[in-house]
Amino acid sequence: IALPDLGDCLLHLTMNQATQLTSSCMPSFTQIEAYEEMLIEQILLPAGSLESGMNTIAVALPGQTLVASMNLDIATPIDGFTAELQPHLELTMTGLGDGLYGDGDIMQTSMTMINVGGETQALRFTDTCRAELWIVNDQGEVVFDSRSFKTCNAINLDYGLDSQEEVLFSLPDWTFNDLLGCQIASGHYTAVVEVPQFHLSHAQSIDYARMSSTDCAKSLDVGLTTALTGIENGFDLSVTIEPLVSEVDLRWIGPCSVSVAIINTASSEEVHRQASLCNDLDGRHVVLAYGAVGDGLVLEVGDVNMVDFSNTSLPDGTYQMVVTLEANPTTSAGFVFDWPIVETVSAEPVVIEEQPADEASRLISGTWSGVLTEQGTCWIIETPQEGQLLLSKAALGSWMPQQGWTGTYDAVSADAAPACAMFQAPSIQLFSIEAESAPAAPAQSEDAAEEIILQSSDEPLVAIAPTLIMVVTTTSLLSLLVTIVLGNESIRIPSTAAGLWFLGMVGRTHETTDGRYQRGRLMGYLTANPGCHFRALMAALDMSNGQITHHLRILENEEVIWRRKDGRLVRYYPLTNTMSPAMAEEELPVPPLSPDPNSLQGKILTLLDADGPMGEFPTQAELAKRLEKSQQLVSHHLRTLQKFGLVEKRKMGIKNRYKLTREAIFLLETNDDFSRD
Known part of the structure; x- marks a missing residue:
């Protein structure tokens, strides 16, 4: 259907009888293909835009020539809900450039919150989820959610913003994979940033184009039939696509929508290949309805030349034709026909013999x-x-x-x-x-x-696709994104899960109970022993390298712990109102550790304590000689002291020498059982 040129026409968006003008009435395309759904606009409605109870949203062309509407039931906000900061604070996104991305690109962006009012704003964040990033596709489906990587934990963080002052929040990079780790298809996407606690939000559009199908795309349940009409040196080809089981979503990919290969059945060699329907269908979305035979999508592919790769006419005979739809995923079908073609014929379908494909990179x-x-x-x-x-x-x-x-x-x-x-x-x-x-x-x-983060095998992380909710059942209202789609019959707001979604109403990453239990142990131990370092934590909690690093990473991402480098060690602390990264080093606590001073380990600590102030750091052999013990026994106890973070090994020249750590010095200074004459 050819789209009319409506000039400066703007859509009418009506919410509860209040009408505003939004985007242009028609997209930039000059025509809409059969069964195509075309995004007109995605409109972000800030929190508080709709009232509690039943709300009606409608969109229409001027004169009501095309109109669609839907009802949305909004829950009563919780006590204390207010959007009073929206006129004073604005959000922007940086790093998007021209908003055009392709294969191999990474979206690296950050969010800036600006005080556009005339007075200083004092802000207190009460949890760690300060800035969030969401990506939604042109069907209203969430494909990225920054909250799926973390948990919001309680903490008080204060900010003071003077007039025109701004604060920058980092956002996670996006590699154009969805919530399940699958590549996304070409198309138009909307990036939404939000500060949930203060009900601030901002949206910006991006476009993504890829040249191949995505790794997780499901096979299209469609049947292909062809009609061939003979012309000089070739034939005119039309292809009909019909759903076999149910409605089919088809997303075109790449500059050309159809490719045709001709194979000589006598030699099984490909003798001709050409790309067809090279137009602007890349990224466009078609929904094929399942219905009666004859209602399929007809592609007028056009002329196919019966010449070989050297442009020599092909001899008479039987040929196989492979028609490939450059869609997501790529779909092919084979047909056999006799050449030359005298009149219009329907080629006979054949099964394409395929070699097992290697894993796609x-x-x-x-x-x-x-x-x-x-x-x-x-x-x-x-x-x-x-x-x-x-x-x-x-x-x-x-x-x-x-x-x-x-x-x-x-x-x-x-x-x-x-x-x-x-x-x-x-x-x-x-x-x-x-x-x-x-x-x-x-x-x-x-x-x-040595403290590099490794995936623990006993706690798989399962990404869950978002649940998109139409009727609000929460106790607070967050931002709302309205997706307006132009179909080839009407302008409509879909009433399915692809229509409206609430930020915050998406599925969360689930994990095992054991994982939460282990992190509870870790938090409990760090609360009792703040400043404990990696090896000491691993030994005290009897966890493997992979387990401890995995749980430390999650706790750091959740902003409930933080780290401080101390020489060659890294110490971990719980993040509380009285213990934060802003503390000076001398104010930080050292965890108490107390080996028996009369044991061999205690004697090793005493010797190292005596040598250290004189700048002497003994080797394992020197310690064994002075203690009159075997090197094997001393080596065993040195490893134990290293594991608990009391002794540090350093290579000096060609030999390994040993010295006390900060924990050991603290222990000797505060333990009356150790003599420091």
Whole structure:
């Protein structure tokens, strides 16, 4: 259907009998294809825009020539709900550029909150979910939700914003994967940022284009039939697409919608290939209704030339034609016909014999860290969507990862490298480098690298698709996004789950009860022993390297703990109103540890305490000689003291020497059982 040129016509959006003008009446396209659904606009309604009870939302062309409406039941807000800060504080997004993205890109953005009023605003955040990012597709479905990566925990954080002052909030990177980790299709998307506590929100549009189908796309349940009409040196082709079982969503991908391959059945060789319907269908969405035969979507593919790759006419005979729909996913069907074609014929369908396809590569982005194991260095890349991935190998010549470097790479799943065999995270093989950059800060030390985060095998993280709710049952009203879609019969607001959604009403990531229990143990121990470092936590709680680092990462992401580097160690503290990263180092507590001073371990501590102030740091052999014990026995106790964070080993020259940690010095100073003459 050709879309009329309505000039400066604007849609009428009516909410509870109050009408406002919104976007242009028709999109920028000049025509709408059969069965196509075309996004006109997504409108963000700030919290408080609608009243409690039944609300009516309607959209119409001037003169009511096309109109659609729906009712929405809004729950009563909780006591204390107010949107009084909306006139004084504004949100903006930075980093989106021109809003155009493609394969391999990463959306890196941040949110700025600006005080546009004339008075200072004092803000107190009462939980850790200060700034959130949501991505919704052109059907109103949430494909990214920053809250699915964290839990909102109670804490008081104060901000003071003078007039025209702004504060920046970081947002997670998005690699254009959905909530299940699948690649998203080409199309128009809306990014929404929100400060839930103060009911502030802002939306901005982006466009994404990819040249291939996505990795999780489901097969299209469609049947293809063809009609061939003979012309000079070829035939005119039309293809009919009909749903086989139920309604079918079809998303076009790439510059050309259909490709045709001709195969000589005698030699089984492909002799001709051409792309057709090369127009502006990329990313456009078609919904094929399941109905009576003959109501399918007809594609007028046009002329197909019966010439080989050297442009020589093909001889008479029997040929196979493979028609491929460049959609998400790519769908192909085979047909046999006799050449030449005298009149219009319907080619006979045949089964296409396919070789098992290799796993499709995917783009992964993240930061590299190396862990030294008995088999060598295990390289781990921390990615926003897939967590920790282990490097199996890289088909990139002499290239190797570097500590702290960040990049985007083309990868496939692979078996673990020997150096990474002890870890449970998935492994990948790299084929190409899309982008790579050096770290802004110095790389961390080898000891700190031992604390690299690994995926624990006993606590799988399950991503759950969002539940989109039409009738509000919550006790507070958050922002509302209205999706207006132009169909080839009417302008409508869908009444399905793809229509309206409430920010905050989406599914959460679920986890095991054991995971929450282990993090409860960890929080309890850190509360009693603030400042405990990685190895001491691992030993005290009897957790593996992978377990402890996994739970520490989650607690840090939830902003309930924080870390402070202390020499070559990293100490962890609970985040409370009396203990925060702003504290000076001398104000931070040191966890109490108390070995028996009369034991061999106590004697080792006493010797190291005596040598340290003189700048002397003994070797294992020197300690064994002075204590009149075997090196094997001293080595065993040194490892135990290292595990509990009382002794630190450093390489000086060609020998390993030992010194006390801050915890050990604190212990000797405060324990009357130890003599410090």
